[in-house]
Amino acid sequence: MNILITSAGRRVSLLQAFQKELKKFVQDGKVYAADANPIQSAACQIADDHFEVPRLDEESYIDYILQECIQRNIKLIIPTIDHELLLLAENKQAFKEKGITVLVSSTDLVQKCRNKKETHKFFESNNISIAKEFKKDDYKLPLFIKPIDGSRSIDTFIIRTKEDLTPYHFENEKLLFLEYLDHDTHDEYTCDLYYDKNHRLRCVVPRKRIEVRDGEVNKGLTCNNSMVTFLRENLAVMDGAVGCITAQCFMNRETQKIYGIELNARFGGGYPLSYLAGANFPKWILEEYFFQKEMEDQFDCWEDNLLMLRYDSEVLVHGFKD
Structure with a gap:
């Protein structure tokens, strides 16, 4: 009954929580970590064992993880970053057929x-109420701008005056103009x-x-x-x-x-x-x-x-x- 934390990076505390809880059920159970650069991943160094995986945009990513899980008797996969969720959700069945559960929500969600x-x-x-979305030619300051598919607060902006706006904000179709909740x-x-x-x-x-x-x-x-x-x-x-x-x-x-x-x-x-x-x-x-x-x-x-x-x-x- 082994577990895999994917894209482990610096998620040491999460990995240690699974290590602690798994030991209460299965003394010889292991929590593995996977990362594209495991030698520079703190969580990989803390894991019971780790292995390197291809990057998410490589075609071999799913097959590689599947084979590693089979070889290491990994029965449960815990994904940790936004960019891998859809890929793993779309391939849940392939893992299930090998007795492996990928703990990821449905593709639709x-x-x-x-x-x-x-x-x-x-x-x-x-x-549940939401912050109002404005059109880029009809907005009210202050604004909060963020990408439609963003993560980790990358490409987010608080706009208080018109001088804070740049051509980039208007030209980037991914950026949403939203009501600013102060x-x-x-x-x-x-x-x-x-x-x-x-x-x-x-x-x-x-x-x-x-x-x-x-x-x-x-x-x-x-x-x-x-x-x-x-x-x-x-x-x-x-x-x-x-x-x-x-x-x-x-x-x-x-x-x-x-x-x-x-x-x-x-x-x-x-x-x-x-x-x-x-x-x-x-x-x-x-x-x-x-x-x-x-x-x-x-x-x-x-x-x-x-x-x-x-x-x-x-x-x-x-x-x-x-």
Whole structure:
């Protein structure tokens, strides 16, 4: 009963959580890590073992991972980055035929998550407000600009004056002009949602984003507030969703109105806070997919007002030659 974390990069905390939980069930179980450059991946160095894989845009990517999983008796794959989700979702059946579960949501849901316009439609269809989208010839300042298929806060802009706008903003067809939800009046949350095999919501952990670095939370706080009830009521069932889904939301401090911003069909970079608070997604995944245990509601299992302060640490690789 071995596990694979793909595109492992620097996801050390997530990998260690799976190592810890797997050992409770299977003493000789291993958590592998895969990366295009494993020697420079901290998570690969911490994993029980690791291997190099082709880049995502290479045709051999799926076949290579499939063969590695067969050889290493890997039965469960945990993807971690946006760009691999659709590829793995489209090939879930090939892995299933070999007794391997890829913990990724349906192709349809992944596509909705990857296209921000589709994400907005999804939120609205579930009674969740969204930031207004403007036409590029008819907008209201201030603006927030982001790509339709963006990730990690790349190519995002806060526009306060017309002088902040450049030809690039108008010419790049991927960039969306959106209503700016000011952090002076709104709190920003990333909510870790756990969906069971039947696509039912079993846990919600809102994490207030206090400080962000490179699109990933650096300081965060668990908050058991009205966000939990709101998402529990409006996203109780999400077609195609399995495992960890992250929903990025804003809440107006005065009115408590909640806006849906983004949806990601994967573990978020700040999930370790939810895990340490008691929302044990790795354990539930193992119970569901290795031991066929039926999942129950876990809405009250985690610690409220738990503050996470992240810092850089070191992983040393001896004898490395560049």
